[in-house]
Amino acid sequence: MRHTATVSALLWICAVSLLAWLWLLLCQGYFWRTDVRLPPGAEPARWPAVAVVVPARDEAAVLPRSLPSLLAQEYPGRARIFLVDDNSTDGTGESAAELGRAPGGLPLTVLSAPEPAPGWTGKLWAVRHGIERARETDPAYLLLTDADIAHEPDSLRALVAAAEGGGYDLVSLMARLRVDSAWERLIVPAFVYFFGQLYPFRWVNRRGGRTAAAAGGCVLLRTAAAERARIPESIRGAVIDDVSLAREVKRGGGHIWLGLAERVDSVRPYPRLADLWRMVARSAYAQLRHQPLILLGTVLGLALVYLAPPAGLLTGLVRGEGALALTGGATWLLMAGSYVPMLRHYRQTLWLAPLLPLVAALYLLMTVDSAVRHYRGRGASWKGRTYPKPAAGPAADEGAHTSDERIPRAAPEQP
Structure with a gap:
């Protein structure tokens, strides 16, 4: 029985x-489905100015594989890179400055951020300092990209063309993560699969839809939209800052787009299960x-x-x-x-x-x-x-998604 x-x-x-x-x-x-890729856009008559903001904390090991790819961007308009050294102890700032001395690349400014103010995460505090300095150059767009992300030479050009052609206020690419070790091959593709299950890209990209998400490693953000959404102040305490950023931009009436990258890659290794476990946990x-x-x-x-x-x-x-x-x-x-x-x-x-x-x-x-x-x-x-657990409020409510998904939440932020 x-x-x-x-x-x-x-x-x-x-x-x-x-x-x-x-x-x-x-x-x-x-x-x-994996066919949501960066939409091609007609080249604008005049390429808008772009400021690339790179927060970096103890990233000296990966910068030689990522920063040169930004310096080598083949962008027809005016562009400048602002790398913010977030209190690193491994010589990140010095390494970045040395890489920036190579001839022929985009101009690079290396900044040092003080310790975060109360209520701010370290990354967003660094982004704040980078954006403040970048605004002095009057950019039409901000490219927020992590220090472990490598871009093909036409990456910035393609991102701006897509944003201009589609009228997007935010264009984000889910970088292709590293899958070299056995544990990476087992776990990493599932990370992107689960992320897409939580935030279906087609729903994210739908005008008027409630689902909002971005992949923090590569976010092209229209400066006017950032100002309307008070980025990064409005999300200063968000641990999962990419989803929070997209939510605030969409809440402010912005049109956002998210898809899989083909020519943007993460170079950060996670060779052991323990490394991946810490990243998720x-x-x-x-x-x-x-x-x-x-x-x-x-x-x-x-x-x-x-x-x-x-x-x-x-x-x-x-x-x-x-x-x-x-x-x-x-x-x-x-x-x-x-x-x-x-x-x-x-x-x-x-x-x-x-x-x-x-x-x-x-x-x-x-x-x-x-x-x-x-x-x-x-x-x-x-x-x-x-x-710690953030206090209640708009800036801290990184988990209060506006999407209408009804499946278990299990995927963490992009590494």
Whole structure:
């Protein structure tokens, strides 16, 4: 009797999971597709001025692989780079200045930011100093890009052409993350897959839609839109600053666009599981607004959507329950199939697709660990700084998304 009840309950759970996957695949903005790429734009008659702002904290190791790509931008208009050294201890500022001495590149200004004021995250405090100095050059656009992001020579040109041609106030590209180590190949494509599930790019790009998101590694922002949205002051306490930035721009009436990058790459390595674990755990609980009930719902949702199908298939095969095995297997197949386009985008073997439940389980554990860290007083931490739960208010409410997604929140900010 107990055996029958257990099988029956698991069959119902797998059936609900199957319905959930059908809904996700058909009604969640086709998040699994990877064809949302930078739209081509006609070259403007006059190229607008651009200021590139790069916050950098202890980035001396990656700057030689990223900063030269910005210096080498083939941009027809006026452009200047402002790199803000955020209290680095590894010679980041000196390294940047040395790289900037190479002849023929865009002009580079290296700034030093003081320690963040109360209520500010270190990155946004550095961005604030960079934008303040950049405004002296009267730029029409600000390119906010991380110190570990490498750009192809035509990247800035393509971003501006897309913004001008489409009338966008914000254009953001999800940089292609590094997938060299075994752990990176297993976990990184799923990061982008989960991000797209949370923030379907087609919904983000829809005029008048409520979903707002950006990828913080590469954001081209119209200066007028930044001023209307009071960027970065309005998001000064946001740990997940890219989504908060997009939300504020869209809330101010701006038109935003987000898609996958083909010629913008992250050069930061995450060779070990521990490196990736820290990257996710540092902000995952902030994504859930530091709410235990949302955490519980996320854990249950991930278990239902990702873990129940393989459990149903294996249990059905072991116990000879054909209906259970069929339901669990069909759901697992749908799940794996939806992951194939992202694996192709990252040029990875398709044999990784059936491992998506394992990766989801790892992200689940990372999210729980993020909550444990928070309640132990370690909060969201990055490079020697720890940020406690922010006070209530518009600047701190980085988790109060305006999107209408109804799936578990599990993806952290872009590394």
